[in-house]
Amino acid sequence: MQNILTKTGRTVLAILAYIGEVARLAMESFLSIFSMRVRWRLVMRQIVEIGTRSQMVVIVTGAFTGAVFSAQLYFQLQRLGMASTVGSVTAVAMFRELGPALAGLMVAGRVGASIAAEIGTMKVTEQVDALRSIGVHPVDYLVVPRVTAMMISMPLLVAECCAFSVLSANYVALNVLGIAEAGYMRNLIFYVGLFDIYKALIKGFVFGLIIVFVACREGLRTENGAAGVGRAPTEAVVISSLAILAVNFILTFALNIIFPAN
Amino acid sequence: MIETRELTKSFGNKAVLRGVSLTVQDGETLVVLGRSGSGKSVILKHLIGLMKPDSGEVLVEGEPITGLQERQMTSVRRKIGMLFQSAALFDSMSVEENLAFPLQEQGVRDLKIINERVAEALEMVDLPGEQKKAPSDLSGGMRKRVGLARTIIGKPRCILYDEPTTGLDPITSDSINHLIRRLQRRLGVTSIVVTHDMKTAFHCADRIAFLHEGRVHFSGTPDEMRASKDTEIMNFIEGHSGDTDT
Numbered sequence: 001m002q003n004i005l006t007k008t009g010r011t012v013l014a015i016l017a018y019i020g021e022v023a024r025l026a027m028e029s030f031l032s033i034f035s036m037r038v039r040w041r042l043v044m045r046q047i048v049e050i051g052t053r054s055q056m057v058v059i060v061t062g063a064f065t066g067a068v069f070s071a072q073l074y075f076q077l078q079r080l081g082m083a084s085t086v087g088s089v090t091a092v093a094m095f096r097e098l099g100p101a102l103a104g105l106m107v108a109g110r111v112g113a114s115i116a117a118e119i120g121t122m123k124v125t126e127q128v129d130a131l132r133s134i135g136v137h138p139v140d141y142l143v144v145p146r147v148t149a150m151m152i153s154m155p156l157l158v159a160e161c162c163a164f165s166v167l168s169a170n171y172v173a174l175n176v177l178g179i180a181e182a183g184y185m186r187n188l189i190f191y192v193g194l195f196d197i198y199k200a201l202i203k204g205f206v207f208g209l210i211i212v213f214v215a216c217r218e219g220l221r222t223e224n225g226a227a228g229v230g231r232a233p234t235e236a237v238v239i240s241s242l243a244i245l246a247v248n249f250i251l252t253f254a255l256n257i258i259f260p261a262n
Numbered sequence: 263m264i265e266t267r268e269l270t271k272s273f274g275n276k277a278v279l280r281g282v283s284l285t286v287q288d289g290e291t292l293v294v295l296g297r298s299g300s301g302k303s304v305i306l307k308h309l310i311g312l313m314k315p316d317s318g319e320v321l322v323e324g325e326p327i328t329g330l331q332e333r334q335m336t337s338v339r340r341k342i343g344m345l346f347q348s349a350a351l352f353d354s355m356s357v358e359e360n361l362a363f364p365l366q367e368q369g370v371r372d373l374k375i376i377n378e379r380v381a382e383a384l385e386m387v388d389l390p391g392e393q394k395k396a397p398s399d400l401s402g403g404m405r406k407r408v409g410l411a412r413t414i415i416g417k418p419r420c421i422l423y424d425e426p427t428t429g430l431d432p433i434t435s436d437s438i439n440h441l442i443r444r445l446q447r448r449l450g451v452t453s454i455v456v457t458h459d460m461k462t463a464f465h466c467a468d469r470i471a472f473l474h475e476g477r478v479h480f481s482g483t484p485d486e487m488r489a490s491k492d493t494e495i496m497n498f499i500e501g502h503s504g505d506t507d508t
Contacts, residue, residue, distance in 0.1 A: 130350035
């Protein structure tokens with residue numbers, strides 16, 4: 001019994017220590033941003049890396065999820081005579097939950113892993129120490145451009161994911177499943193509001209920060225040569241994915257207080 | 263110019279430095295010798311504030327740097343340049359960009375001045391005209407030279423060399439040794455060279471400090487070291503491990 005308590009205690013302490021480290025990195029980054037130490041040339045490069053190059057994966061994910069979601073809803077709801085609500089339910093689900101979460105998980109896999117691997121390689125090859133020896137703070141040069149780029153890119157990626165999911169759901173519902181357009185569109189416009197879009201963008205913004213800070217932390221903490229560089233991206237993806245799912249749950253309730261569902 | 267006082271540093275249970283006191287005078291070349299894992303590179307990283315000691319002090323031009331925060335270290339680091347063991351070139355940049363980077367960080371914006379200083383630094387390390395190459399296209403010796411060019415381009419008053427000849431063939435090592443000596447004369451900088459290569463030590467040193475069991479076991483001129491009858495020093499110079507084949 002004591003053993004279990006000890007292990008549980010250690011795990012909780014380790015999680016708290018990890019959150020503390022990430023929070024410290026976040027604080028240092030925001031201090032740097034507010035002190036106008038942003039290198040815009042690097043930010044632009046990172047927007048291409050994080051934003052532009054993630055579009056395909058996010059669009060494909062959103063489009064196919066929207067398509068299958070609307071098909072499944074149709075199979076269930078048509079028996080109740082509610083086929084015209086397929087579009088609105090799909091859109092609400094995508095905007096409020098699936099769009100941000102799926103885009104977050106996809107970006108964690110693509111961008112989080114790449115950030116952790118790149119910074120981790122720089123760490124073990126002494127390039128991070130070389131930056132410091134030149135008088136450049138690694139947070140200013142490596143973390144801040146990525147954080148800034150992520151803050152700009154991630155809400156846009158989530159918006160793209162949601163938009164393509166709704167478009168593909170519309171296509172499947174109206175052209176493949178043959179749902180009547182008038183009722184479908186009326187419900188869509190009636191049940192989906194601006195607040196749903198706000199929720200998607202806020203969630204995307206928060207998930208982006210989780211991905212970039214976890215990935216940068218893993219990169220900057222990389223040790224033990226090639227083995228460490230191999231481990232850093234895996235840790236970054238696993239930790240940020242789990243954090244996104246957990247934070248999504250909290251955000252759902254928090255945002256429902258700010259923007260009530262009704 | 264640089265002084266350490268009773269520096270101690272442990273990693274886990276392993277005490278690497280157990281009270282290292284060193285003084286390096288202006289314009290002097292000090293070679294720090296010692297076996298692998300004796301803490302030579304650790305000392306070097308303390309001198310430029312890349313590591314914090316468990317206890318003891320590092321003074322640069324009389325000012326203690328041990329308590330300084332990372333952002334307060336910038337002015338100290340502009341006085342001290344470091345050549346890393348792996349050269350640590352930024353692999354996302356070309357040779358030219360690697361060299362221009364410290365200048366841009368110092369606020370130099372004039373492209374003409376940057377280009378001139380890059381060309382001058384490359385000429386000093388015998389690599390004229392190599393501006394456009396990527397670090398991946400360079401040999402080990404060339405990487406060290408470019409790393410050295412990046413170190414000297416900011417005109418530091420002190421250069422730290424971390425194992426400058428490790429992993430290089432004897433001919434390239436010899437040319438790096440000559441380069442270190444030549445730069446020391448031409449730029450008049452203080453130099454601290456960490457190595458376990460006796461040839462480098464005797465070629466470059468004005469004074470040698472020999473590290474053993476986390477402390478400075480010997481400090482003196484190369485001639486004094488050669489004449490020493492201390493077993494540890496004699497074994498190190500002659501490369502005797504004391505092991506047998508059977």
